[in-house]
Amino acid sequence: MNDQQQTLWDFMRQQSDKLATQTLEHIGLTFISLFLAVLVGLPLGILIARRRKLSGSVLGIAGILQTIPSIALLGFMIPLLGIGPKPAIVALLLYALLPIIRNTYTGITGVDAAVKEAAMAMGMSKWQILFKVELPLAMPVILAGIRTATVITVGVATLASYIAAGGLGEFIFGGISLNNTNMILAGAIPAALLAIIFDFLLSRVQKLNFKKIKAGTYALPVVIVLLASVYFIPSAYGSKLTAGFTPEFMGRQDGNLGLQSKYHLKIHTIVISDAVMYKAAYEKQLDVISGYSTDGRLKAYNLVVLKDDKNIFPPYFAAPIVREDALRKFPELEMTLNQLSGKINDTVMTELNYRTDYLHESPEKVAKDFLVSKNLWRPDRSGSDGIVRIGSKIFGEQYILANMYSMLIKGYTDYDVTTKTGLGGTKICFDALTNNQIDFYPEYTGTGFLVILQPSQQIINSVEGSKEKTYNYVKEEFEKRYQIKWLQPIGFNNAYALMMRQKQAAALNVKSITDLKNYLDKK
């Protein structure tokens, strides 16, 4: 426990720059949204207190907005406002709206009718009644609403990092992807503290007597605007291009850290979720993104992969891995599976992924079309000489590969096939294999290397990101440790990659990451 706290503290100290930036962004984001929410919500609340007929529909709409899941709301914002602070602020504002409108309405309608009548009877105008009677008397209730809204906003603002608006969510979601508890806590603890501190401060404001501190009433909006403006301090940057990286990529040695240490790449970077990153690049919101080199979206959005000329991204070559006893049981299996070896390069795999992920063709059809085009396809021999069990992970590329293998086995041998596709992740697939639940599945060298073998830093350095060295290392180790054989690589490399829009890359003459760095360094 002590150890854990120590390292958390270390982490926070190490990352104090980032932590400070993210905290400021978080505070800024919270208060810009809050300020705008008050600006919108307060008059709306006053309006529906005056015209009660409107109250049902206005409160109803605000209530519906509140029930939309935050991620979905952020998602809706992207087509309208793109990525970055704008959609985040609008989404946060919409969340903060309900408590502010409702409490303003409740506060004003709750003012003693006799007091309002007295004010009117003494000859106060509508505005005088509003500012001198209704608002001051409703203020504690209104402030309670703003308090609720603040706490909600601090919480929801963590999600802003999904659409590249920054804030403490960068640490939280980065930490979740990287399974780094310290990183999660470094984001979560300050976020929780912010919520508690703001709630406490507002509770003090609520107790103040507004008559006694008239100046204070005017100071409050000023304070909120000041707090809101801190958002823009960290954003004061200058860079020709903007990069959007996933939280996971940001924290990995074979990710942004490597880009900085090996390439010395200095680019304005925002953190964004994988789900919206490709689209944002396509829509010119981002110029450089971190993706997977065989992702179908690469083709869908006309992106091009920059060459990793310093080999910081470890190779993720795909190859079937088979238990050795299965190879003995099915002597023709190895030869059959190896027919695919070297047949699919990155471009082909990207195309195939594009067809399943974007054109929504079935993996079976895509697999068959490919085999037919390569003259590998043969009709099913309906053999009954034992059953080969094929596994796959739960994404399109693996479904396609599993289907191809299934067709090859049925066409070239007398074995029958069952497939167990959609196994949750590396660990589940691998455990199924070692426990004799499946006979083989397609795996990637990088995954086998980093996730399953988890070698020391020394060994990682020794393979130097080389395709052959990595392949040889995992092949040797898997045989030694698990009696599992890596067959020949299929050919493509589904690794991390930096991508740009094809047009832009061509216009800037950027082909590799080094080109990109040189372009950015040119003043």
Place this chain on the structure above:
Amino acid sequence: MIKVEHLSKHFGKVKAVDGISFDVKEHENLVLLGTSGCGKTTTLKMLNRLIEPTHGKIFINNKNILEQQPEILRRGIGYVLQNNGLFPHYTVGENIAIVPQLLNWDKKKIQHRVSELLEKLHLSKAYFNVYPNELSGGQQQRVGLARALVADPPVLLMDEPFGALDNVTKSKIHAEFKVLDELKKKTIIMVTHDVQEAFELGDRICLMDAGKIVQQGTPADLLFKPKNKFVEDFLKEQRLQLEFKAIKPPQPPEGGTLRLNGVVLSRDVSMWWVMEQFKFKGSESLSIYDDQDREIEKLGFEDLMSAFYQYKQQQTHE
């Protein structure tokens, strides 16, 4: 001073006030009396346009108030509510100063006027910076009255002003109310459901029922010349007390005075009040002085009683 002509207020199909007319003379105290729902409060609120009439006209000082801007009109009319309607976030001083603020008086003048009223209404100066919720009900009602009087409006509207007070506090405030010089110069319209209060404070009474005025006149008119059964029934309870309150002791000649233990009394004290003095203050006689300051008559309890019966007989035979 105030003239109301064929005034009506309809809420949907309900005729809350149904074509009533009445006049109020300057410095007169008119009481709108009736049970709840008879339209008396609606009538009152139309006089300062808190409620807009459906039909009819209202003139104050010969000016049609429906043609004036409501805010300006209201600043010239004092208004006292049953639940005082003090601003809970204003101090007593600030509460009283609301209308002068709206009229842009200068600070010194406001300060001076507020202190003057606090004194007249027997409120300690220490209350100046106190919030209304720290005061008793009676004190709050006095502050409410001060707030209505502060800009010295010629007209004062009072909606059940003493309705929320207990009987002891109420009679104490009634007594103060009657001697307050500020109020003597006002034309007052007061709403109440309390018959005793109406008889005690009203110069004239409009008895209302179902949005109409059943009878208007002096308390004695209502008592001794009731227009119908409704009026009679309405005044049936504690009738004797009402009679004593409606009847005045024998009046002195022009320029003369009524004195009790040497103290000069107001001309409109009731028989009831004098009896109370006899009973509780130990006085034995009421003296009548002429304009030369000579005592011309000395009336004991027996004399007053016979005067009372004589007056009653005279009224019923007229």
